[in-house]
Amino acid sequence: MPDAVSHLNLAEIELAAKARLTTLAYEYYVGGANDEVTVRENRSAYEKLSLRYHVLVDVSKRSTRTTVLGAPVDFPVLIAPTAFQRLACDDGEIATACAAKAAGTVMILSTASTCTIEDVAAVGGRQWFQLYVYADRGLTKSLVERAEACGMGAVVLTVDAPVLGRRERDLRNHFHLPTGVRLANVPSSGSVPTPTGYGGSGLGTNFASGIDAALSWRDVDWLCSITRLPVLIKGIVRGDDAAKAVDHGASGIIVSNHGGRQLDTAIASVRALPEVVDEVAGRVEVLLDGGIRRGTDVIKAIALGARAVLVGRPVVWGLAADGEAGAKRVLDLLRAEVDLAMALCGCPTIGDISRDLVVA
Ligand SMILES: Cc1cc2nc3c(=O)[nH]c(=O)nc-3n(C[C@H](O)[C@H](O)[C@H](O)COP(=O)(O)O)c2cc1C
Numbered sequence: 519m520p521d522a523v524s525h526l527n528l529a530e531i532e533l534a535a536k537a538r539l540t541t542l543a544y545e546y547y548v549g550g551a552n553d554e555v556t557v558r559e560n561r562s563a564y565e566k567l568s569l570r571y572h573v574l575v576d577v578s579k580r581s582t583r584t585t586v587l588g589a590p591v592d593f594p595v596l597i598a599p600t601a602f603q604r605l606a607c608d609d610g611e612i613a614t615a616c617a618a619k620a621a622g623t624v625m626i627l628s629t630a631s632t633c634t635i636e637d638v639a640a641v642g643g644r645q646w647f648q649l650y651v652y653a654d655r656g657l658t659k660s661l662v663e664r665a666e667a668c669g670m671g672a673v674v675l676t677v678d679a680p681v682l683g684r685r686e687r688d689l690r691n692h693f694h695l696p697t698g699v700r701l702a703n704v705p706s707s708g709s710v711p712t713p714t715g716y717g718g719s720g721l722g723t724n725f726a727s728g729i730d731a732a733l734s735w736r737d738v739d740w741l742c743s744i745t746r747l748p749v750l751i752k753g754i755v756r757g758d759d760a761a762k763a764v765d766h767g768a769s770g771i772i773v774s775n776h777g778g779r780q781l782d783t784a785i786a787s788v789r790a791l792p793e794v795v796d797e798v799a800g801r802v803e804v805l806l807d808g809g810i811r812r813g814t815d816v817i818k819a820i821a822l823g824a825r826a827v828l829v830g831r832p833v834v835w836g837l838a839a840d841g842e843a844g845a846k847r848v849l850d851l852l853r854a855e856v857d858l859a860m861a862l863c864g865c866p867t868i869g870d871i872s873r874d875l876v877v878a
Pocket residue numbers: 546547548560598599600601628629630648676752774775776777778779807808809810828829830831832
């Protein structure tokens with residue numbers, strides 16, 4: 519099998535990852551909720567958008583650089599928070615942090631990390647911390663304080679998972695963490711009842727227990743009051759919720775349906791984007807994730823108003839295929855594809871990508 523460096527696109531890296539992973543791990547990563555309608559629509563929505571490219575623009579010099587929350591990134595693709603990365607490779611989240619640093623972009627570390635916040639932060643580069651709010655607010659506050667103390671640049675509050683979606687692949691596989699892989703930052707079990715349907719799965723018993731299903735807008739106020747870091751709200755798909763998030767102190771919105779893993783038949787994220795962008799009206803930056811697999815997807819999301827996008831599964835496939843080098847290869851491929859698409863769209867800079875570039 520070719521190494522990750524010779525893979526031509528993200529789909530080929532996923533195939534290599536599939537060949538290396540156990541069924542339990544592959545299906546945990548690839549799967550979505552219920553019938554996985556939203557997983558598919560996150561992708562197919564991009565195929566239904568067409569690019570109205572410009573011609574006869576000098577594109578001999580191009581730059582994919584931009585800023586996110588005021589800080590520079592080499593290209594507008596960040597790494598989404600994904601749980602349990604040591605299921606994909608031994609170095610887990612540390613390998614991802616190294617790849618992000620080398621690629622000049624931001625890694626978002628999941629609360630459900632299998633490496634400690636401190637070990638990942640020690641890699642350096644730019645990192646943000648993704649927060650699940652536990653009923654135990656003392657535990658939650660200590661996670662935020664640790665991220666802040668380590669120099670992480672933002673907190674990403676995930677709001678689309680008050681309870682876990684029903685992922686039938688995991689139920690079938692009796693998903694559990696293998697010996698030696700554990701939640702590195704939070705206790706691995708709690709006394710709170712598990713979400714319906716997950717009683718027999720290690721995912722429910724080990725991870726979701728303790729997450730607060732009572733999370734509300736008041737908690738956004740609370741979070742903003744306990745940290746000096748900017749808070750982004752991840753999991754919004756409506757303009758009215760985005761406006762509320764801004765009113766409650768959010769510094770950024772991440773339009774996301776959790777990669778189709780929570781509410782099945784939820785709107786594809788790129789379809790939800792324009793309404794959110796219009797409602798936010800430039801008050802804060804809007805990011806997006808879900809189904810980004812090609813440079814042209816990135817261009818379309820930016821044209822529709824996203825400041826940058828995040829990729830989740832592709833980075834995990836890179837890790838599984840070839841560790842840090844595989845994750846880096848995923849980012850390099852995406853950067854090259856973004857650059858090529860910009861050239862062919864007649865957009866030498868990210869600032870040249872405007873809404874009229876895309877038509878449904
Ligand atoms: C295996 C896996 C684990 C995830 N874990 C988390 C998590 O811990 N916290 C979170 O906010 N989102 C989590 N997500 C959602 C991602 O952050 C992101 O929204 C989604 O993966 C984007 O879609 P994509 O995988 O199509 O790029 C997870 C997604 C996957 C696939």
